[in-house]
Amino acid sequence: MGEPLKLNTILRTAVGAGLILPALALIAFGPDTSREVPPDRVVVTYWEKWTDFEGTAMRRLCDVFNDTAGAELGIYVDYVLTTQIDLKSLVAACGGDPPDLNGLWTFNVSSYAAKGALQPLDERAAEAGITPEVILPVYYNQGVYHDQLYSVPLTPWSIALYYNKDIFAEFADELAAAGYSADRAPRTMDEFADYCRIVHRRNDKNDIELHGFVLGVPENIGWYWYAWGTWFGATWSDPETGLMKIDSAEQIRAYEWLQEFVRMFGQRDMIRLESSLANFNSPDNPFMTGRLAMMQQGPWFPNMIRQYAPEINYGAAPFPTHDGSEISYCGQDVLVIPSGARHPDEAWAFIDWLYNSPPINVPSGAAEPQFGYEYCIIETNEGPQQRPMPPLRPLEWLCWNHYKNSPYIEPADDFTRTHPNPVVEVHDQLARSPLAMTEPPIPNWMELRGEFEATYRDIWAGRAEAAPCLRAAQKRIDALTKLAADRMARYGEEYP
Amino acid sequence: MMDSPLLRYVGLVVLVILCAVFVSPLLWMLSTSLKPQEEIKTSGFAALPDNPSRTLQYAYENYYAGRDKFVDDRGIERTGYEGVLTSDNVHFILYLRNTLIVAVFSVAGVVFASAICAYGFAKVAWPGRDPVFAVVLATMMIPFPAVMIPTYFIFKFLGWIGTLAPLWVPACFGTAFNIFLLRQFFMQIPGDLSEAARIDGLNHWGIFWRIVLPLSRPALAVVALFHTMYVWNDYIGPLIYLNHQDTFTLALGLQFYQAQHGGTPWNLLMAACTLITAPLLILFVMSQRTFIEGITTTGMKG
Numbered sequence: 023m024g025e026p027l028k029l030n031t032i033l034r035t036a037v038g039a040g041l042i043l044p045a046l047a048l049i050a051f052g053p054d055t056s057r058e059v060p061p062d063r064v065v066v067t068y069w070e071k072w073t074d075f076e077g078t079a080m081r082r083l084c085d086v087f088n089d090t091a092g093a094e095l096g097i098y099v100d101y102v103l104t105t106q107i108d109l110k111s112l113v114a115a116c117g118g119d120p121p122d123l124n125g126l127w128t129f130n131v132s133s134y135a136a137k138g139a140l141q142p143l144d145e146r147a148a149e150a151g152i153t154p155e156v157i158l159p160v161y162y163n164q165g166v167y168h169d170q171l172y173s174v175p176l177t178p179w180s181i182a183l184y185y186n187k188d189i190f191a192e193f194a195d196e197l198a199a200a201g202y203s204a205d206r207a208p209r210t211m212d213e214f215a216d217y218c219r220i221v222h223r224r225n226d227k228n229d230i231e232l233h234g235f236v237l238g239v240p241e242n243i244g245w246y247w248y249a250w251g252t253w254f255g256a257t258w259s260d261p262e263t264g265l266m267k268i269d270s271a272e273q274i275r276a277y278e279w280l281q282e283f284v285r286m287f288g289q290r291d292m293i294r295l296e297s298s299l300a301n302f303n304s305p306d307n308p309f310m311t312g313r314l315a316m317m318q319q320g321p322w323f324p325n326m327i328r329q330y331a332p333e334i335n336y337g338a339a340p341f342p343t344h345d346g347s348e349i350s351y352c353g354q355d356v357l358v359i360p361s362g363a364r365h366p367d368e369a370w371a372f373i374d375w376l377y378n379s380p381p382i383n384v385p386s387g388a389a390e391p392q393f394g395y396e397y398c399i400i401e402t403n404e405g406p407q408q409r410p411m412p413p414l415r416p417l418e419w420l421c422w423n424h425y426k427n428s429p430y431i432e433p434a435d436d437f438t439r440t441h442p443n444p445v446v447e448v449h450d451q452l453a454r455s456p457l458a459m460t461e462p463p464i465p466n467w468m469e470l471r472g473e474f475e476a477t478y479r480d481i482w483a484g485r486a487e488a489a490p491c492l493r494a495a496q497k498r499i500d501a502l503t504k505l506a507a508d509r510m511a512r513y514g515e516e517y518p
Numbered sequence: 519m520m521d522s523p524l525l526r527y528v529g530l531v532v533l534v535i536l537c538a539v540f541v542s543p544l545l546w547m548l549s550t551s552l553k554p555q556e557e558i559k560t561s562g563f564a565a566l567p568d569n570p571s572r573t574l575q576y577a578y579e580n581y582y583a584g585r586d587k588f589v590d591d592r593g594i595e596r597t598g599y600e601g602v603l604t605s606d607n608v609h610f611i612l613y614l615r616n617t618l619i620v621a622v623f624s625v626a627g628v629v630f631a632s633a634i635c636a637y638g639f640a641k642v643a644w645p646g647r648d649p650v651f652a653v654v655l656a657t658m659m660i661p662f663p664a665v666m667i668p669t670y671f672i673f674k675f676l677g678w679i680g681t682l683a684p685l686w687v688p689a690c691f692g693t694a695f696n697i698f699l700l701r702q703f704f705m706q707i708p709g710d711l712s713e714a715a716r717i718d719g720l721n722h723w724g725i726f727w728r729i730v731l732p733l734s735r736p737a738l739a740v741v742a743l744f745h746t747m748y749v750w751n752d753y754i755g756p757l758i759y760l761n762h763q764d765t766f767t768l769a770l771g772l773q774f775y776q777a778q779h780g781g782t783p784w785n786l787l788m789a790a791c792t793l794i795t796a797p798l799l800i801l802f803v804m805s806q807r808t809f810i811e812g813i814t815t816t817g818m819k820g
Binding site: 034037038041045048049052053067069073074077078100102103104105106109110113114116117118119121303304305328329330390393 | 555587607611614758761762773782783
């Protein structure tokens with residue numbers, strides 16, 4: 023006769039069976055993974071990095087194409103969501119198995135083009151009317167490397183200063199005493215420093231409770247640390263040689279200013295404050311929790327505010343500059359056709375449709391009407407009113423749903439009138455600035471930027487003085503530049 | 519020394535504090551998965567939603583049913599969302615199925631193949647055995663990025679890109695770490711047992727199957743558990759080899775909750791994380807005794 027079963031054994035067996043049996047059932051009878059691609063269509067594989075609402079919008083747009091123009095042309099765009107698209111694309115390109123269409127970041131373009139991983143798009147773009155006469159130059163030019171066009175804009179952006187109007191109002195008297203108005207954002211760097219000095223509060227323990235602005239480190243809220251020199255009129259590259267330059271007088275002035283700014287509030291206190299702030303993508307984003315009065319962000323920010331802190335009364339303005347001029351920093355997500363793509367003509371047909379289709383409506387496919395698909399909300403004298411979503415050009419519809427500004431020189435009236443981002447006009451205005459800046463077309467830009475970043479961290483933390491630190495970093499950057507130039511020269515290519 | 523009640527008490531307190539430190543992220547994950555989106559924004563940790571009586575409702579919404587948009591008491595429109603298990607955009611059940619397929623085949627393959635290899639290195643004397651074992655060990659030093667492109671070429675040649683095969687077939691040839699682990703264990707099994715079995719007429723396969731494997735249950739459990747954890751959390755392999763959402767695994771699918779420019783639904787992300795983490799935790803708790811026994815007998819401890 024065997025031993026009686028112990029409770030522990032019974033329990034373990036039951037839990038084990040409870041895990042294993044459903045798992046086996048799921049493997050055997052789980053969801054079907056077969057896809058339905060209409061027969062007799064050329065399938066264009068399209069890899070895109072957008073997930074969540076951004077990805078959903080692009081997927082719906084592909085659905086509309088597949089049901090309309092795609093059906094007529096015999097093309098089916100297979101939208102594939104992926105993350106870390108730059109790594110995945112590079113491996114696939116090296117392995118000779120790239121997609122037909124790829125959604126990259128603008129800083130990938132020169133790097134990929136220099137490696138021969140992208141197809142030139144000049145002729146196709148000219149035929150389709152995708153030219154600097156139609157597209158804002160700051161966005162069009164970002165796709166150009168060695169005088170050839172390798173990418174077309176998809177969703178563009180510009181960086182603005184977001185400010186909390188209620189916090190400014192709280193300090194209205196102090197601002198007025200200093201000769202400023204709580205109704206507007208600072209315009210120059212001197213004003214900016216004054217605003218930050220005034221909009222500042224500490225608790226009983228002398229910890230900073232509320233602060234004007236923190237630049238911070240990249241993994242936290244300092245996304246645009248490398249653009250700091252921009253506001254002081256600096257460029258990232260030498261205008262004559264095109265080589266990266268971070269020790270120009272303007273760059274040094276910019277980062278010295280930053281060090282002085284940090285020291286004005288106490289180096290240690292600022293670092294403590296910065297490290298106590300949640301990162302941008304957190305619901306505890308310090309702008310939304312009211313710990314920071316100002317933040318540097320793009321047109322997507324209002325969507326986050328809408329979701330997590332709709333009660334915030336905010337505005338946006340051009341980021342302050344050294345002389346009050348309207349310098350801006352712009353970027354975009356782009357579309358490219360990789361070298362070795364199996365169906366470049368069909369991939370281009372989709373791009374052509376995105377740019378040149380007559381205005382369309384994009385159904386959400388949901389049972390209930392959805393914002394951005396079936397309806398929009400516009401401000402009227404009676405307050406916000408729900409209205410049917412107007413037809414828009416596909417590309418503008420996408421930008422609308424991503425809360426971004428339009429890449430077109432002439433955006434559609436309906437695009438601007440119904441746009442969900444209440445400050446989109448500020449971003450549009452910044453993209454049109456003659457002083458709009460973009461990252462330089464340097465093939466190893468990200469490598470050099472990494473060197474710059476290490477330097478920035480030292481400057482931000484006060485571990486070294488800005489000027490010698492930048493000059494030392496420039497030497498390291500020059501060495502890396504020479505290595506890259508020599509490497510490209512071996513293949514008969516010109517750097518940058 | 520440790521017989522002193524005071525020291526034992528202090529030791530216990532230290533252990534509880536350390537335990538709390540390790541458990542706190544899991545608690546935050548669970549807690550966040552039980553809150554509505556608008557309550558995620560909070561300074562400080564709140565274990566339950568503002569209205570604790572609605573915890574179950576929020577859990578039901580986040581994990582399963584989702585919710586429609588609504589206007590709250592202050593007149594603010596709150597966004598609706600789909601529950602994790604029923605979302606049209608993130609096919610959790612499909613990803614779970616794919617992960618299970620990879621895990622089952624991969625774990626079965628790696629345990630069996632690694633055991634056979636380990637037996638060959640531990641119990642069979644053949645010329646060049648030790649140098650070959652050193653080469654096997656040396657493969658552990660090669661970082662994945664170094665072999666990423668060549669292996670991609672191989673899988674492309676085999677027509678496996680875009681399928682689950684690259685994620686589990688290589689495991690069926692064993693892995694260096696697991697071969698090493700099992701070899702160490704097999705070497706501790708007395709040679710007399712093998713000799714006795716051989717006298718009784720068993721060949722190497724019989725000794726492996728009837729003697730060595732049954733005695734190696736703890737070590738095999740360790741290999742299985744380690745590899746399950748690896749497969750469950752593997753992100754880079756699926757990222758590179760899978761080309762369509764239909765074949766994605768959980769670790770890859772989880773990324774879909776993170777929008778590029780903010781707006782991540784943290785309550786849903788944490789609900790998905792809880793669902794993904796729970797099976798591994800249960801598995802670990804269930805096999806804890808065998809696992810620790812395996813660790814201690816394979817020389818893996820400190």
